[in-house]
Amino acid sequence: xxxxxxxxxxxxxxxxxxxxxxxxxxxxxxxxxxxxxxxxxxxxxxxxxxxxxxxxxxxxxxxxxxxxxxxxxxxxxxxxxxxxxxxxxxxxxxxxxxxxxxxxxxxx
Amino acid sequence: xxxxxxxxxxxxxxxxxxxxxxxxxxxxxxxxxxxxxxxxxxxxxxxxxxxxxxxxxxxxxxxxxxxxxxxxxxxxxxxxxxxxxxxxxxxxxxxxxxxxxxxxxxxxxxxxx
Numbered sequence: 001x002x003x004x005x006x007x008x009x010x011x012x013x014x015x016x017x018x019x020x021x022x023x024x025x026x027x028x029x030x031x032x033x034x035x036x037x038x039x040x041x042x043x044x045x046x047x048x049x050x051x052x053x054x055x056x057x058x059x060x061x062x063x064x065x066x067x068x069x070x071x072x073x074x075x076x077x078x079x080x081x082x083x084x085x086x087x088x089x090x091x092x093x094x095x096x097x098x099x100x101x102x103x104x105x106x107x108x
Numbered sequence: 109x110x111x112x113x114x115x116x117x118x119x120x121x122x123x124x125x126x127x128x129x130x131x132x133x134x135x136x137x138x139x140x141x142x143x144x145x146x147x148x149x150x151x152x153x154x155x156x157x158x159x160x161x162x163x164x165x166x167x168x169x170x171x172x173x174x175x176x177x178x179x180x181x182x183x184x185x186x187x188x189x190x191x192x193x194x195x196x197x198x199x200x201x202x203x204x205x206x207x208x209x210x211x212x213x214x215x216x217x218x219x220x221x
Contacts, residue, residue: 030207033210041214042212043201045211045212048208088151090206093164094206095156095167096210097153098151098152099150101150
C-alpha cells in the first residue's frame with residue numbers, strides 16, 4: 001500500500017466548477033506539499049503546509065493532521081487549470097513521498 | 109535567476125551505453141534532489157545532497173546509478189550501463205532548506221532502446 005494515496009485518479013470538470021482533490025497519508029509528517037505538473041511536464045510547487053489552510057488566488061489547500069488528510073480546492077475552475085496535481089508527504093526523514101497524482105481536465 | 113537548469117532535455121540511447129544527466133541548482137540553494145518519474149511508479153526520490161554531500165541515496169535503484177556534486181553549482185546523475193527499464197523522466201530540484209519549497213528543473217526525458 002502506497003504511503004500517500006490520492007483521489008480521484010482522473011477528474012473532468014466544466015469551466016467554472018468547484019474542484020476538490022483529496023490526499024491521505026499513513027505516515028507522520030512535518031509538512032504536506034501540493035505540486036502541479038503541466039501538460040508539458042514542468043513541475044511547480046503550489047503549497048507547503050503543516051496545519052490549517054493556505055490560499056493562493058483560486059487555489060486553497062487544507063490539512064487535518066489528526067485525520068492524516070489534505071485537500072486541494074480550485075474555485076471557478078478554468079481550462080488552464082488542466083494539469084496533474086501531486087501531493088507529497090514530508091516525513092521525519094524530511095524526504096518527500098509522492099502520491100500517484102490526479103489528472104484534472106477542465107473543459108470550456 | 110534562471111531557475112534549476114537540466115541538460116540534456118531529451119536523451120535517446122541504446123542499452124548498455126553510459127548516460128550522464130546534468131543539473132545546475134538555483135544559486136544559494138543548499139539542497140539538491142534527483143527524482144525519477146515513470147508512469148508505473150510516479151515520482152520517486154533517488155538521492156539528495158546537502159552542501160554538496162550526499163545525505164540519502166537509499167532511493168538509488170542499483171549500483172548502475174551514481175550521482176556526484178563536485179561543487180555547489182553542478183551535479184550529475186550517471187547510469188552505466190543503461191537498461192530499457194531506466195527509461196523515465198529525471199528531475200532535479202533544489203531548495204534553501206528541507207523545510208522550504210522545492211524548485212524543479214524541466215526534467216530530462218531518457219529513452220533507452
